[in-house]
Amino acid sequence: MTRSHLRLGRKVSSGVPLRTLARVASVAAGMQFGWALQLSLLTPYVQVLGIPHTWASYIWLCGPISGMFVQPIVGYYSDRCECSWGRRRPFIVMGAGIVIVAVLLIGFSADLGYMLGDSISSRPRAITIFVFGFWLLDLANNMLQGPCRALLADLSGKNQRRTRSANAFFSLFMAVGNVLGFASGSYSQWYKVLPFTRTEACGVSCANLKSAFFMAIILLIAATILSVTATPEKRWSKAQAEAKARAKAAGGKVREPVDENDEDDDEEADEETQETFIWELFSAFRDLPSPMLYLLIVTALTWLAWFPFLLFDTDWMGREVYKGKPFGPEPLPSLYDEGVRVGSFGLMLNSIILGATSLMIESMARRIGPKLLWAIANFILCLLLACTVIITKLAENHEPASPHSSVKIAALVVFAALGAPLAVTYSIPFALTATFTSASGAGQGLSMGVLNLSIVIPQMVVSIGSGPWDALFGGGNLPAFVLASVSALAGGTVALFLLPSPPPEFHPSRLLRTSSSPIP
Numbered sequence: 001m002t003r004s005h006l007r008l009g010r011k012v013s014s015g016v017p018l019r020t021l022a023r024v025a026s027v028a029a030g031m032q033f034g035w036a037l038q039l040s041l042l043t044p045y046v047q048v049l050g051i052p053h054t055w056a057s058y059i060w061l062c063g064p065i066s067g068m069f070v071q072p073i074v075g076y077y078s079d080r081c082e083c084s085w086g087r088r089r090p091f092i093v094m095g096a097g098i099v100i101v102a103v104l105l106i107g108f109s110a111d112l113g114y115m116l117g118d119s120i121s122s123r124p125r126a127i128t129i130f131v132f133g134f135w136l137l138d139l140a141n142n143m144l145q146g147p148c149r150a151l152l153a154d155l156s157g158k159n160q161r162r163t164r165s166a167n168a169f170f171s172l173f174m175a176v177g178n179v180l181g182f183a184s185g186s187y188s189q190w191y192k193v194l195p196f197t198r199t200e201a202c203g204v205s206c207a208n209l210k211s212a213f214f215m216a217i218i219l220l221i222a223a224t225i226l227s228v229t230a231t232p233e234k235r236w237s238k239a240q241a242e243a244k245a246r247a248k249a250a251g252g253k254v255r256e257p258v259d260e261n262d263e264d265d266d267e268e269a270d271e272e273t274q275e276t277f278i279w280e281l282f283s284a285f286r287d288l289p290s291p292m293l294y295l296l297i298v299t300a301l302t303w304l305a306w307f308p309f310l311l312f313d314t315d316w317m318g319r320e321v322y323k324g325k326p327f328g329p330e331p332l333p334s335l336y337d338e339g340v341r342v343g344s345f346g347l348m349l350n351s352i353i354l355g356a357t358s359l360m361i362e363s364m365a366r367r368i369g370p371k372l373l374w375a376i377a378n379f380i381l382c383l384l385l386a387c388t389v390i391i392t393k394l395a396e397n398h399e400p401a402s403p404h405s406s407v408k409i410a411a412l413v414v415f416a417a418l419g420a421p422l423a424v425t426y427s428i429p430f431a432l433t434a435t436f437t438s439a440s441g442a443g444q445g446l447s448m449g450v451l452n453l454s455i456v457i458p459q460m461v462v463s464i465g466s467g468p469w470d471a472l473f474g475g476g477n478l479p480a481f482v483l484a485s486v487s488a489l490a491g492g493t494v495a496l497f498l499l500p501s502p503p504p505e506f507h508p509s510r511l512l513r514t515s516s517s518p519i520p
Contacts, residue, residue: 023230030220036181086233095144105133107210114201175355185344301491317343346415353419377424378492
């Protein structure tokens, strides 16, 4: 790499080593640890606090609401942040700090509510604190994830292969965080490891949740430090960007002594002149190129399929497979708790498969194309969600003591196998977004915010509709899972027949010849 590429700590996008992209993506492990605990334990925990199952889905509304506004706003300002530390890293650190505050509020909600006047049987204050912390955690996750993915896109430039690799790293570290988080959620003896977490207001399940969140804080701090120290980030200047844009419009090119030969100048100028602000975001949908419109449709259908399972997977294991209940005479609560823990173990297996698949996504995408890979992943998702119906019916044929070993194994196989399509969902849409929008000059932060809208809107639909929909058919989680299977089939069909293929890439040997540094 030449000296000019290293001035002021800046590198040409195509020359950023893969190990640096991996370090930047490592923050996903810390973020996903807490998210895994949220997915596996918090839906059952809200019912222990006294919120009925029908209303539990409404607690998850903050995720899509905050994602709809927070990610585009954070994306917009991170595209234009003039901090000397860089554009993305200040938002990553701020998001990590808010995550820590949120998980402390969630973990200590029962204790704080008891201090403020709650009783063991009635916990309105604890529920209020819990919901506030839960919503704050969703807001912080949205604030943290967008700038991190945008930074990966910045460092990857227009190199499609590196863009897919960067997103595969992000997916891999999400899998690492999931494995650790779900393993923590399935362990039932945390209250013995950290005995101070068990209090009069916080029983065994609460103490286990609180202890696991302490582990999440430690991992998040370590991962954030590793990520933000991976590489010096380019400082953005509005005055310089406007000057470059004017020079480009006039047919000239601005060269500065410290930044000459920097290949990101044109991208930065385009980014300044063509971005839209948050209030233009929704109207901008009608001006999107057809590849992005179809990508957003497939993304929305895919997440309509994923969210019912992601929100209620461990609850399904406790209710439908183990036939337990959060309340009632024994052994129903014990069966429910056992089912939740086994579900968390299944999610850990899911994350192991997710991580292994993430390592193969780049190779598979080059062999069969990202479009076909995404379609196949959705068809697999459709089949596996349909299997939950069969497993539920088999579990109904057994006495409510514990599911037959074959039923439990079948449920765990579904949990584990879903990791493969989930790895594709965590990677391919983001890589395609960076590819489709790189030529339009849109800032990567705002582009990821636009993509996020096609994720959060389905989550809002699921959060609002799944409870009443399940109640319409007698309760439980199965009706929402059936609709999810149909949605996955529709998403795979649209991806296969309507989603355009991305632009052709350079041959790998050409990339090796033209890159300013060898690919590790």
